[in-house]
Amino acid sequence: MNFDFSEDQRRLQEEVRRMLSDYSTSSAVRRVLEGESLYCADTWTQLAGLGALGLALPEAHGGAGMGLLELCLVAEEAGRALAAVPLVSSIYMAAEVIRRAGSEAQQAEWLPRLASGEAIATAMIAAHGQHALVVEPSRIENGRLFATLNAVPDGMAAQLCVVLVDDALVLVGLDGAGVRRTAQASLDPTRPLAQIVCDGATVELLAAHGGQQIAATVTDGAAVLMAFEQVGGAERALYAARDYALERRAFGRVIGSFQAVKHKLADIFASIELARAHAYYGAWALATGADELTRAAAAARVAATAAYTLAAEESLHLHGGIGFTWEMDCHLHLRRARWLGQIIGNEHYWRERLATTLIEKAA
Amino acid sequence: MDFNDTPDEAVFRAQVRDWLETHATRRQRRDEKFGDGLDREAYLAAAKAWQATKAAAGYAAIPWPKEMGGLGGSPAMQVVYAQEEAKFLVPGLIFEVSLGTALPTVAMWGTPEQKARNLAPALKGDHIWCQLFSEPAAGSDLGNVRTRAEKVGDEWVINGQKVWTSGAHNADYGILLARTDWDQPKAKGLTMFILDMKAPGVDVRLIRQATDEPHFNEVFLTDVRIADSARLGPEGQGWKVMLSTLMQERFSLGENFSGDLYDQLVDLAKQAQWGGRPAIEDRCVRAGIADAYIRQFGVDLIVRRGMSAISKGVSPGPEMAAVKLIGARAFQTGGALAVELGGAEGLIAASDLGQQWRMPQMLWISGPGARIAGGTDEIQKNTIAERVLGLPGEIRTDRDVPFRTLEG
Numbered sequence A: 001m002n003f004d005f006s007e008d009q010r011r012l013q014e015e016v017r018r019m020l021s022d023y024s025t026s027s028a029v030r031r032v033l034e035g036e037s038l039y040c041a042d043t044w045t046q047l048a049g050l051g052a053l054g055l056a057l058p059e060a061h062g063g064a065g066m067g068l069l070e071l072c073l074v075a076e077e078a079g080r081a082l083a084a085v086p087l088v089s090s091i092y093m094a095a096e097v098i099r100r101a102g103s104e105a106q107q108a109e110w111l112p113r114l115a116s117g118e119a120i121a122t123a124m125i126a127a128h129g130q131h132a133l134v135v136e137p138s139r140i141e142n143g144r145l146f147a148t149l150n151a152v153p154d155g156m157a158a159q160l161c162v163v164l165v166d167d168a169l170v171l172v173g174l175d176g177a178g179v180r181r182t183a184q185a186s187l188d189p190t191r192p193l194a195q196i197v198c199d200g201a202t203v204e205l206l207a208a209h210g211g212q213q214i215a216a217t218v219t220d221g222a223a224v225l226m227a228f229e230q231v232g233g234a235e236r237a238l239y240a241a242r243d244y245a246l247e248r249r250a251f252g253r254v255i256g257s258f259q260a261v262k263h264k265l266a267d268i269f270a271s272i273e274l275a276r277a278h279a280y281y282g283a284w285a286l287a288t289g290a291d292e293l294t295r296a297a298a299a300a301r302v303a304a305t306a307a308y309t310l311a312a313e314e315s316l317h318l319h320g321g322i323g324f325t326w327e328m329d330c331h332l333h334l335r336r337a338r339w340l341g342q343i344i345g346n347e348h349y350w351r352e353r354l355a356t357t358l359i360e361k362a363a
Numbered sequence B: 001m002d003f004n005d006t007p008d009e010a011v012f013r014a015q016v017r018d019w020l021e022t023h024a025t026r027r028q029r030r031d032e033k034f035g036d037g038l039d040r041e042a043y044l045a046a047a048k049a050w051q052a053t054k055a056a057a058g059y060a061a062i063p064w065p066k067e068m069g070g071l072g073g074s075p076a077m078q079v080v081y082a083q084e085e086a087k088f089l090v091p092g093l094i095f096e097v098s099l100g101t102a103l104p105t106v107a108m109w110g111t112p113e114q115k116a117r118n119l120a121p122a123l124k125g126d127h128i129w130c131q132l133f134s135e136p137a138a139g140s141d142l143g144n145v146r147t148r149a150e151k152v153g154d155e156w157v158i159n160g161q162k163v164w165t166s167g168a169h170n171a172d173y174g175i176l177l178a179r180t181d182w183d184q185p186k187a188k189g190l191t192m193f194i195l196d197m198k199a200p201g202v203d204v205r206l207i208r209q210a211t212d213e214p215h216f217n218e219v220f221l222t223d224v225r226i227a228d229s230a231r232l233g234p235e236g237q238g239w240k241v242m243l244s245t246l247m248q249e250r251f252s253l254g255e256n257f258s259g260d261l262y263d264q265l266v267d268l269a270k271q272a273q274w275g276g277r278p279a280i281e282d283r284c285v286r287a288g289i290a291d292a293y294i295r296q297f298g299v300d301l302i303v304r305r306g307m308s309a310i311s312k313g314v315s316p317g318p319e320m321a322a323v324k325l326i327g328a329r330a331f332q333t334g335g336a337l338a339v340e341l342g343g344a345e346g347l348i349a350a351s352d353l354g355q356q357w358r359m360p361q362m363l364w365i366s367g368p369g370a371r372i373a374g375g376t377d378e379i380q381k382n383t384i385a386e387r388v389l390g391l392p393g394e395i396r397t398d399r400d401v402p403f404r405t406l407e408g
């Protein structure tokens, strides 16, 4: 048993962290927040330059051939830096589906471009229950896709979308005929959403069968990776509140000396420790393809969603009035925590998924 | 990162398993417990015998060096052993304080003579130890200890009262925190001693615990004589010695809070009927089981992170306070959910309702104790806030003045 990342992995994490603190600054993130761009192109290019986007992709297809453990650490740093980049859509989801389901040719066509950041893909592979307001099921007729996809992450920035239709996985070019897309205002504008309407769009088949299974595995993987983002974000929010509590004075002392404030921060810390422990377990299960993946991913997701939500809400609260302004980054965490906690199914969905695996395991 | 056994650990696991098969009985049902039907004397004798068997094989203190009676193993091996032992019917809890906190303190601070005399018999289970820190006026505020130790020749004469002393009624020895200098501020005038619990003037009285079990005690100390050679650590350094004991407690905490309550909840929820349907089909129940797993298995995982840190030579620090905070909550809320599952019948005690309800009911009623013992929730949070997050300490008007002036 060695329940920690290696020295090399930590060095990579350090490097990514340094780069992100230079590039994914508050003002860079805020350009996306204000709708000036669809994502932080600089940050994206730098991530690609460090090889971070292709860490888990095969060397033969432009990746580093390392594995998902390294990607987990990138995710943690992306969360900490509030990075406004299409990691969830293009890397955790679409690239993973193509890697697992695509033919050699399909992988050769897309993975190098996704790894270099030159192309962006997204994915709509949610299992039943994760989209609550979707109107109609997607269908394929004579190789053409008819679908109305809502809340597609990075749907405007992407050139390609992976779609799950019944048990099949298909690729749709988003710039082609028969595809109409419209931006949908996102509660976290730094992680934009779009509606994609496919009205007879041509599709390329990734997998005719077994799509549900692959989609479920990729979604479990995304849950783990996002748990790392959530842990990174939660830690940033916690330490922002801690720093403020050491500086802000009231009643003749710093507010960080009031026990109600100290205990709130300690509660956030404990909640992050719990989330981190489950996230590590998830990382191990993901990287090794262990049978425990679904259980580990679901627990990591529920714990990390709870931790980031608590950290974001209470960090804002501890800043008082100033925390409630647009200028402070507190609301960025609040928005990001909500977005990450809900884009692949909310915590209730995942808690139920966890319960199901626990009951099956006990049987 | 590897959650599985290394090849060495796998070999060790197989070895442990073989050994357990030979020396203990495999548990058949989850709710089976060692020693059903044994009275206190018989249970104690069985527990001591088991401890001796373990010690002979080196399993009594796996991470300890061989010359101290251990196996010189890694913390991970300790985890492996605990995982395997949990599948067998063996006595529990008697040696928790001895091996978890008291002996490690002796190992850290003891003179060569003290170690030679005390470690081996404790590992073998011949001696049981307890920890005499808390007093009526010194719990969270342990610096307020008033038990008096006065030097007379090369002996110390002890007078005072300890309370909440777990297992004192079974103990042969204890580590005792007492005040030796009343002119120093609170934490500075303390000294640690090794107390022979059978010495004249030691009066142990059981306190009936809220769970209705005999567990902790009041210990009255009247003119008890302790040789200076039984002083543990330097005079006036008792606070430092005590802190290292509490540090040890952090390492042993994980084992106390691990378990499989979530699996038991699944079993119980399958049996229970809610509104004519198995409770296991109820969304709230399922959510409760999931949360129980997150807390309880999460504690295991946090501890394993700590273990990995130890094997890299980093000692897990105050952040381990989170373990107790989360683990005790897991007991209290998980136990309550189990009791709830039974509806009105859930209120019938396990003795009348069935063995499978015993553990959950026990967790429910003992959860509050877990949130107090070894530092309350609030004290754990102060530790995290101050020692991990770097926030200011509590305002203490009594910290720097001679203890004598605080009396009254």
Ligand SMILES: Cc1cc2nc3c(=O)[nH]c(=O)nc-3n(C[C@H](O)[C@H](O)[C@H](O)COP(=O)(O)OP(=O)(O)OC[C@H]3O[C@@H](n4cnc5c(N)ncnc54)[C@H](O)[C@@H]3O)c2cc1C
Pocket: A259, B097, B130, B131, B132, B133, B134, B136, B137, B138, B139, B140, B141, B163, B164, B165, B166, B167, B216, B369, B370, B372, B373, B374, B375, B376, B377, B378, B379, B394
């Ligand atoms: C089951 C059990 C076993 C035990 N075993 C042992 C043992 O073997 N040896 C031993 O020495 N002791 C033992 N104890 C004692 C235990 O360490 C103390 O009970 C504990 O430290 C609390 O002290 P207290 O009981 O005096 O409560 P108090 O310190 O009086 O606390 C009362 C309440 O006030 C709160 N409080 C106190 N200070 C603060 C603060 N600064 N900020 C916020 N809130 C505060 C506490 O959190 C608590 O809720 C045991 C206790 C239990 C329940």
